[in-house]
Amino acid sequence: MLKLQAIRDGKEAITTALKKRNFDATSLLDAILELDDKRRATQTKLDATLAESNKLSKEIGMLFKTGKAQEANVLKEKTVALKEESKTLGDELNTAAEELQTLLYQIPNVPHETVPAGSTDEDNEEIFKEGEIPTLVSNALPHWELAKKHDIIDFELGVKIAGAGFPVYKGKGARLQRALISYFLDKNVEAGYTEMQVPHLVNEASGLGTGQLPDKEGQMYHVGEDDLYLIPTAEVPVTNLFRDEIVNEKDFPICYTAYTPCFRREAGSYGAHVRGLNRLHQFDKVEIVRVEHPKNSYTALDGMVEHIKNILRELKLPYRVLRLCGGDLGFTAALTFDFEVFSTAQDRWLEISSVSNFENYQANRLKLRYKDENGKSQLAHTLNGSSLALPRVLAGILENYQTEDGIQIPEVLVPYCGFETIG
């Protein structure tokens, strides 16, 4: 959510910047400013009425105490009208505040100045590429074929248990998953992130805090009876640890990492490009989350990008980094870098990580603040990134590491797996 003050101060600049998202904010912003004026005017009136009431109440108290009951009763009558008025004004104020909130929720974050204009993933800007694309055996297979051949992932069995998009990992497949989780967590802890274990279900307030609610309800599984949501990413529970908190400036940078399963309903989109592990309803992910001083958040973002580069280098996977264009940028992000691994067997790039700075957009919803040097509360910046999403890393490893003699396990993972090859 954008800060109201920011809209008051820079409506034009915000409108211009949001054009990069192909989002026309003109009428929304005007409506917001108008409602804000109304809200403040109502507040002022209400305050004056309440002040008058408070004064009278005090006088009545004094009169009763000094035994002047009659005079007190005269004053009492005067308060009746004030009471009615403050009730009316209070209702008006609440309505205005709610409407204002609804409108504010509809405005996406303002893109960073470096975000390129554009509407689809075609317009994303490749800023870095590294790693050798291997030459595969002539009969190279995509990962879903490999999974079947070596009996390490069973998609049909998952259909029986839950449905499409819920794979069952078997034997070395399961062990490789566990190895990847441990490896990623270890890398993150080594880089200074504190490991956390968090709930996999969250309440509505948490969904609102990080921006999945109110409008992306359909993407999360909802447990109606208890009104809880299955998390679509660890970002939600981890970032919400800081909801309604005022952190100490000295505590920056705050760096957390967590492994969680992620649940996504992902309505729609079926076909060849979502085969196998490419798109799932349940998958595993290790996430990194940072809370930063505003002046350091972009340095932190660069640091996160470098950290993920290091992991991919160690895994020896060919990858590239993209700066997302305005049209592809998530609703709450100001700047996002996507990481993609090249899948030789599928002959396409697979997104395996997304690293974003939300600036104070989430913090404003979360009421996540810190005290500045003058003792004033300021909104912090939040960032997060996947390090990494398991299924597509797994797909990338299976496909890029296939040889005549089966699938080789990347060297760094061997100590975690306890085996060197599959097949």
Place this chain on the structure above:
RNA sequence: GGAGAAAUGGCAGAGUGGUCGAAUGCACUAGUCUUGAAAACUAGCGAGGGUCACACCUCCGGGGGUUCGAAUCCCUCUUUCUCCGCCA
């Protein structure tokens, strides 16, 4: 699942209808003293709205009600604790 108790500022903890945004202690910040630190002393020290700045308004777990007036009384929800039951 059943019975009882409770929820107040960063923490602990007073406050049972008016002068209470709230005593006191601890913690924290600044100053005095000190070579420095500690101790002692002095001052400050919740959040949000509003204002150029004041004023002023709101908030004592959430929501609703009674009253001229609510941290205090009533209803309701949530959470925590104790006891019993069940259980990985």
